[in-house]
Every structure is written in C-alpha cells, then in structure tokens.
Amino acid sequence: MSLKSKHFNYLLIGGGMAADQAAAGIRSIDASGSIGIISADSDAPYARPALSKKLWVDPDFTEDDTDLQTAEKNNTTLFLQTQVTQIKPKDHLVTTADNKQFSYDKLLLATGSSPQKLSGPASDLVVALRSKADYRRIRSFSQTHKHVIVVGNGYIGNEIAAGLIQNDVHVSLVISDHRLYEKKFPLFLSKAYQQRYLDAGVKIYPETRAVKYEVTDKHVKLFLENGTILKGDGLVLGLGAQANLDLAEKIPLSVDNYGVIVDEQLKTSVHDIWAAGDIISYPDAILGRQKAGHVNHAIKSGYTAGQSMAGAPKTYDHTPYFYSWVFDINWEALGHVSSSSTMYAEKMQHSDGSVIYYFDKDDYLQGVLLWNTKINLDHYRNILKKKPQLAVLQQIVPLQKV
Numbered sequence: 001m002s003l004k005s006k007h008f009n010y011l012l013i014g015g016g017m018a019a020d021q022a023a024a025g026i027r028s029i030d031a032s033g034s035i036g037i038i039s040a041d042s043d044a045p046y047a048r049p050a051l052s053k054k055l056w057v058d059p060d061f062t063e064d065d066t067d068l069q070t071a072e073k074n075n076t077t078l079f080l081q082t083q084v085t086q087i088k089p090k091d092h093l094v095t096t097a098d099n100k101q102f103s104y105d106k107l108l109l110a111t112g113s114s115p116q117k118l119s120g121p122a123s124d125l126v127v128a129l130r131s132k133a134d135y136r137r138i139r140s141f142s143q144t145h146k147h148v149i150v151v152g153n154g155y156i157g158n159e160i161a162a163g164l165i166q167n168d169v170h171v172s173l174v175i176s177d178h179r180l181y182e183k184k185f186p187l188f189l190s191k192a193y194q195q196r197y198l199d200a201g202v203k204i205y206p207e208t209r210a211v212k213y214e215v216t217d218k219h220v221k222l223f224l225e226n227g228t229i230l231k232g233d234g235l236v237l238g239l240g241a242q243a244n245l246d247l248a249e250k251i252p253l254s255v256d257n258y259g260v261i262v263d264e265q266l267k268t269s270v271h272d273i274w275a276a277g278d279i280i281s282y283p284d285a286i287l288g289r290q291k292a293g294h295v296n297h298a299i300k301s302g303y304t305a306g307q308s309m310a311g312a313p314k315t316y317d318h319t320p321y322f323y324s325w326v327f328d329i330n331w332e333a334l335g336h337v338s339s340s341s342t343m344y345a346e347k348m349q350h351s352d353g354s355v356i357y358y359f360d361k362d363d364y365l366q367g368v369l370l371w372n373t374k375i376n377l378d379h380y381r382n383i384l385k386k387k388p389q390l391a392v393l394q395q396i397v398p399l400q401k402v
C-alpha cells in the first residue's frame with residue numbers, strides 16, 4: 001500500500017537547538033520555501049541548557065521562556081512526538097514510527113544525543129536529564145526538604161545538584177572522581193569549585209560508582225560500588241550522553257568515531273543531506289576534525305547548515321566554546337581542556353577570575369579556560385589559532401604554573 005506523503009522543500013529531522021537555528025539559517029536566505037521539522041520530543045524546540053540552570057535559580061524565568069518559538073519566528077511546520085525510522089535518499093522519502101511519510105528536496109539530520117542510563121526499572125523517580133519532560137519529572141519529586149541523589153561529575157550532575165540545593169532540597173552527589181571536575185580544572189580551581197558545593201550543603205560521595213538502583217514505594221535505593229546504599233525521594237543521572245547515530249548509519253551516511261562526517265559546509269556523504277549539532281564529525285578550523293556536544297556548536301552549525309541548504313553555502317569556521325555556571329561560578333572553555341595537560345594560570349587583575357592555558361606534551365597551546373572572567377572569546381580563539389608554545393606565550397602574558 002503506498003502512503004500519501006507530505007512534501008517540504010526543507011525537512012529537518014530533530015527538534016533541538018541545531019534544527020531551530022537551521023530554520024533561521026534557511027529563512028535568512030529563502031523567505032518562502034516550506035520547512036518541516038520532525039521531532040521525537042513532546043515539546044517544541046527549547047533552550048536546553050536552562051533545564052539544569054536558570055529554571056532552578058531564577059524565579060522569574062519560566063518554562064515558557066525556554067521556548068525558542070521555532071514555528072512562529074521562522075514559519076515552520078512542527079511534527080512533535082514523531083520518531084523518524086527510515087530515510088530513503090534516492091527517493092527523498094522519510095518514514096516515521098507511526099507510518100507517516102514525508103518527502104523533501106533537502107534534508108537536515110540533527111538528532112542530537114541521548115543520555116546514558118543505569119540498570120534498573122523505568123520509574124518517574126529516576127531521570128537521566130535531557131528533555132523538558134525530564135525537567136518536569138525532577139520538579140515533581142524534588143519539593144522542599146526532599147532528598148535527591150544525583151550521579152555524575154559532568155556539567156549535568158554538577159549543575160542540577162547546585163540547582164536543587166538552592167531550592168532547599170537535600171542533595172547527595174555521587175562522583176567516581178576524587179573531587180568535582182578534577183579532570184578539567186587545575187587543583188586550586190577544582191578545590192574552590194568543590195568547596196562551593198560543600199558550603200551550600202551538598203553531600204559528596206567521591207571515588208565510587210553507582211551500580212544499580214531499586215524503586216520501592218515512593219523511594220529510590222541506589223547501590224554504590226563501595227557498598228554504600230543511598231535512599232532518596234528521587235534519582236537524577238548525569239552519566240554523559242551519546243550521539244543518536246542510528247538513522248545516519250541506516251541510510252547509510254559516512255560515520256567515523258566522532259559522528260556523521262560532514263565537510264566545511266556541513267554536507268554529509270549523501271546528496272541533499274546536511275547534518276548539524278551533537279551528531280557531527282566536522283573539520284574544525286583550529287582543532288582539526290572534532291565533535292562537540294555543546295550548545296554554541298549546535299546553534300552555529302545549525303545556522304550554517306541552514307544557509308547551505310538554502311543555496312548560500314558558507315564555511316563553518318567557528319570553533320565553538322563550552323560553558324557552565326553554578327552558584328556564583330561561571331566558566332567557559334575553548335579547545336582541549338584536560339587537567340592531564342600542563343597548565344598555567346593568568347591571574348586577572350581587579351577580580352578573582354583566572355584564565356588557564358592548557359599545553360600539550362610538546363608545550364603547544366591546546367585549550368583555554370576562562371574562570372569567572374568575561375573576556376571576548378574571539379581574543380582567545382585568535383591565540384589558540386596561532387597554537388603558540390609556552391615560551392612564546394610567556395613573553396606576552398604573565399603565567400604561573402598550576
């Protein structure tokens with residue numbers, strides 16, 4: 001039986017921030033072409049980073065404020081709660097789990113990432129935070145004085161722990177490392193960062209892993225590798241996320257260890273298909289072939305892909321940054337930021353801020369971290385682009401080994 005298909009000039013698969021910006025990129029070139037967005041999510045595209053930050057600490061900022069207004073701003077047609085299961089590039093056809101069919105002239109794949117889970121039964125009391133629906137579930141079990149267990153030493157675990165404790169929720173934070181963010185920050189910053197959590201009342205369980213959980217009547221029991229059993233009113237997992245590459249692999253698009261391989265204009269290996277956001281392996285202008293699971297990358301790559309799709313190909317030459325903020329600490333990072341590198345700090349005058357420079361084993365600059373300091377990132381992009389050696393940078397910037 002042949003299905004009647006809906007046709008769009010531009011069909012965007014995924015309803016995240018990359019797709020939202022792709023629609024804006026298309027509209028900057030093509031005012032009238034039809035744009036369809038198919039999203040498995042039940043909510044229209046929204047600002048994802050707010051789910052673990054602003055929504056918890058700014059009472060004037062509501063869920064409505066996270067709405068990106070993709071349909072209204074860029075005249076797109078949204079299909080929510082719709083999972084794409086197959087793409088046939090020769091026929092320019094897309095099929096969904098509920099057996100709908102769509103045809104396209106040009107297609108964007110922006111399926112983003114899914115959070116890692118832990119073995120245990122599905123329950124409303126256990127959330128691997130990714131979506132707005134996840135945020136609502138955390139809200140429902142984390143009223144004042146409840147006890148929520150958070151697992152993970154990445155930005156999701158750290159941010160949600162900070163958000164919850166500022167809502168008078170008791171928080172236990174389980175991390176496999178010795179200290180918060182010790183793999184990213186130099187010792188003095190990792191210590192200062194962790195102290196902020198301890199001062200706020202977060203109970204940290206270091207150097208152990210969550211093994212499994214059980215859900216009993218209105219409670220969750222979390223079993224740690226070191227034998228400890230934690231009992232809470234809810235459990236939030238921040239165990240990292242994996243790019244959703246199933247569809248891409250099924251087509252098949254060329255994929256490497258980073259994700260869907262795209263060129264400078266974000267075109268994939270298959271005619272009339274572009275990709276953007278978390279799922280891509282792209283040629284970064286400074287860092288070489290990369291992936292980036294960051295919002296700045298989703299926004300910029302999405303916009304550039306949209307322009308390319310609309311017939312005005314642009315080179316994606318933006319090296320994205322990553323940021324986070326908790327309590328009164330904010331930081332931004334560019335390039336490779338790992339505490340296993342050689343690190344030097346530049347102390348900011350007139351503030352408690354610092355800039356940390358990360359050098360590879362041959363003393364070449366490979367990453368920069370801005371801690372509690374707001375300086376135009378393009379300044380550091382330009383420095384990173386030149387890939388100076390430590391000795392050269394030391395002649396220009398007063399640096400102290402950390």
Ligand SMILES: Cc1cc2nc3c(=O)[nH]c(=O)nc-3n(C[C@H](O)[C@H](O)[C@H](O)COP(=O)(O)OP(=O)(O)OC[C@H]3O[C@@H](n4cnc5c(N)ncnc54)[C@H](O)[C@@H]3O)c2cc1C
Nearest residue numbers: 014015016017018040041049084112277278293294295298
């Ligand atoms: C809580 C949280 C906080 C964050 N905070 C920060 C931060 O502070 N700084 C930062 O840089 N980054 C942050 N990030 C990461 C950032 O939000 C992501 O890198 C970015 O949103 C990725 O955008 P995307 O459009 O590529 O993918 P996503 O936003 O993951 O969107 C993918 C979309 O595709 C849909 N989809 C997937 N498969 C299918 C399918 N088969 N059919 C139809 N639809 C499908 C999904 O439902 C989703 O709508 C955060 C992420 C989370 C979860």
